[in-house]
Structures are given as structure tokens and as C-alpha cells.
Amino acid sequence: MLLGRVVGTLVASRKEPSLEGLKFLVLKQTDLEGKETGGYLVAADAVGAGMGEVVLYATGSSARQTEATDKRPCDGVIMAIVDTLEVDGAVKYDKARDG
Amino acid sequence: MLLGRVVGTLVASRKEPSLEGLKFLVLKQTDLEGKETGGYLVAADAVGAGMGEVVLYATGSSARQTEATDKRPCDGVIMAIVDTLEVDGAVKYDKARDG
Amino acid sequence: MLLGRVVGTLVASRKEPSLEGLKFLVLKQTDLEGKETGGYLVAADAVGAGMGEVVLYATGSSARQTEATDKRPCDGVIMAIVDTLEVDGAVKYDKARDG
């Protein structure tokens, strides 16, 4: 899984019928320091993530292993909202402190 | 999922039989500002996308989760046509305005 | 799917038994202008492609969705031979003209 920050939303009325009701969020990918790496992803939201939150996302077939995305043409899903990220002994992100 | 703009079509008469009837569209990948990133994709069309439209596409096994692509050797599918894309509080794309 | 040009062949007598009889072709990846991008792929041939032909290939699990590759350790397959490629209103490739 990789880290991203929720920066936006995407609305699509004409779509594969099985996607009806799925919420699409726009993520900017971040590194372990929280800096944007230049990449983005439009992901289905399985956990009720909000704007600005730091999240963990899965891609590929693993993105379909949630009730919301099962058997749907969806290759990216937000599957967790990050509370804390600790790297090399330092707290790089703490939702209560930085969120 | 990633964003692309429909820029062309591909015709192939000699192909795996299961692909008969599938429409192949050529996409140029775009970033969140709508700028082309240099990449392209030939994708199956599951939603009736038209030339110039901004679409969302899925790749890998997720590209086979539509009626049109199920069990076919297809690793890219257009699964939604974008209406609006909002990033960092700004409407980056609005089909009614920019489409 | 992406575009490639068939440039060679690969022969392997010692291989996973299920691959017996599968033909491996060497592809150079090309962009929408037909220029080589520097990448290559060894792909199974599901459509009887010939040297120099411009083809469409699928990768990952989608490469196993043909009779020739089903349940085999094969992650790339040629699934179509391109007749015409039209981009931004111009015919970039026409097999009858350029093939």
C-alpha cells in the first residue's frame, strides 16, 4: 500500500452500472515525509475519508476486496485512514497533531 | 483509476475471437490539470465514450469487471465519463463548461 | 493495452511444461506515432502475428484470458493485429498502406 492525501472529488453520471453509489476521491500520492510525489490516483472510498486526510490505498485486484468494490471495475481503493506513521524512530505523521 | 482524454480509435480485424464486438479507443493520459502526461492507452469502451471526452479508466484484472470485457484478454477499460473534477477546492474540469 | 511491433522470436526448450507449444514473440513497444519507446516484451502469440506487424498486447492476468495462455505462467499476450490507428483525426497507421 502507499500513502496519499485526499484532495478532491470526481463525479461521473455516465458509468458502468455496477459503480452506482461508489464515491470517487482524488488522492495525491505522498512520500514518508508527507511530501507530494507528483502522482495522483482516483480511488473508491471504502472508509468514509474526508478532504485533507492522510490515507492508505491499495491498487490492482486488491482494490476489489471490499464490500463496496467487489466485482466492480475499480483498481484503486482507500482502505484505511492513517492515525500515526512512525519511521526511523520519529513520528512523521500524527492525525491528532497534524490532521 | 486514472484520467484520460479520448483521442482516437483502433481497428483490428484479426484478433482473439472473444474480443469480437469490443470497441477500442485510444486515450492520452492526463494529470489533474487536464494536461497530457505523455502516456497513452488503448482501452475497451464500456460506457459509450466519444472523441474528446474526459474519462476514467481502470487497468489490470479490474478492467475485466464489466459485461463487455468479462473473461477477455483486455487490460484497460473506460468505466466512467467524467462530469466534474474538483481538486483543492477548485473545479478543474466541468463537462458542461469545458467538454 | 499498448502497441508494439513484432521484431523477433525466442526459443526455450527447458520451460514450465504447460508452456509447451506456445509461441514466444519479441515486441518493441511503440508510441502513437509508431516510434519505439525503448521498452520490449516477450509475449505469447494468440493471433498468428508475423515479423514486423503492429500489434496490440495485454499484460498481467488479462494475458491469460486466451485459449493458448489459460492457466499458464504467461504475463503478456498479443491479442490483436492492428489494421488502422487513428489519432486526433489523422490515420497514424494503416496496415494496407504502411504494413
Place this chain on the structure above:
Amino acid sequence: MLLGRVVGTLVASRKEPSLEGLKFLVLKQTDLEGKETGGYLVAADAVGAGMGEVVLYATGSSARQTEATDKRPCDGVIMAIVDTLEVDGAVKYDKARDG
């Protein structure tokens, strides 16, 4: 599979329910000389890896082929802790010597 070094942990209380109990470790990817390549991964831990250990990880659907990750939206798993790595006749890493 690729090599990585365990450098941290990630905690997420709001997540897809099926991920409950899964431990997320932060890996920095390394090359065959043990140097960091700049990439990272958040992976599920299937083997009880500890901080600083050199591990082998699998991605994609293969990351779900462990009891801990089966049918979960997880696309990266630590599936082995490296004892020794020998390349071109030289022992590049020996857990007993370098671990």
C-alpha cells in the same frame, strides 16, 4: 519479489473491517547492495518481521496468498525474512553478520 528494510510502523483505527488485526510495517526498498532506492511500501506483516530487518515482499494479488491477508484489500506483504543474499559469488548480506 523485491528486497526492503523495515523502518517503521503505521497505525490506522478507521479501516476496512477485514483488516482488523493486521500489522502494517513501513519498508524502504533496497537494491542488491542494500542501498535504499528511494521507494517505500506499507506492507502487511505475515512473518513477524522486526525493525531494521531485511525482508522479501510480494505485491499485487500475490500479497493476498497468506492466511493473514487472504481476501483482504492488501497489495503488499512481507513473506520472508532474509538470512543470506549472495550475488555474483559474494555474500552481499548475512543476517548473522550484518543484521
Place this chain on the structure above:
Amino acid sequence: MLLGRVVGTLVASRKEPSLEGLKFLVLKQTDLEGKETGGYLVAADAVGAGMGEVVLYATGSSARQTEATDKRPCDGVIMAIVDTLEVDGAVKYDKARDG
């Protein structure tokens, strides 16, 4: 599939139990001229490859389509040992001549 040269071995005693007995080989990726491209892979060996041999490997779910790797958390497998590679009419590699 892509080409690689077997350059080493990896030993791991603590691992996912299903991997018991699987041999891990270290590959350096090569281009069509046999030059190393800078990438590496640790792959399961399904064909009894030896040090220095030029091999073909598959990744992703396709790497699990061998008896040795079925249902195991393994995302790379050596599935063939190359005898000859011919590109643009020239024999780039011949095991009997160059192996």
C-alpha cells in the same frame, strides 16, 4: 515476460510456511542486447535454472501458475531458460554459443 540473468541466491528460513521448499534466485534484468538494465528481481525457480543462465520470467498473478508457486505469496517466477533469442534478423543470444 522479460529477460534476466541468474546472478545469485537468497536464503530465508523465517517465511510464510507455504513457501517451504521453494528456491529463490536473484535475477538482473537485461535488455534485448543482453545488457543489464539496472533492475533486479528475486524469483521462484520453476525450471531448475543455474547461475549465469539467461531466463524468461513472469510476474504478478501469472507467477503463481506453476505447480511450485500455486497459491503461494510469490509474484515472480522463472518459467523458461532461453535457448535462442533472435531480434531484427540477428541472433542476439544462443545458449550453445554464448551460454
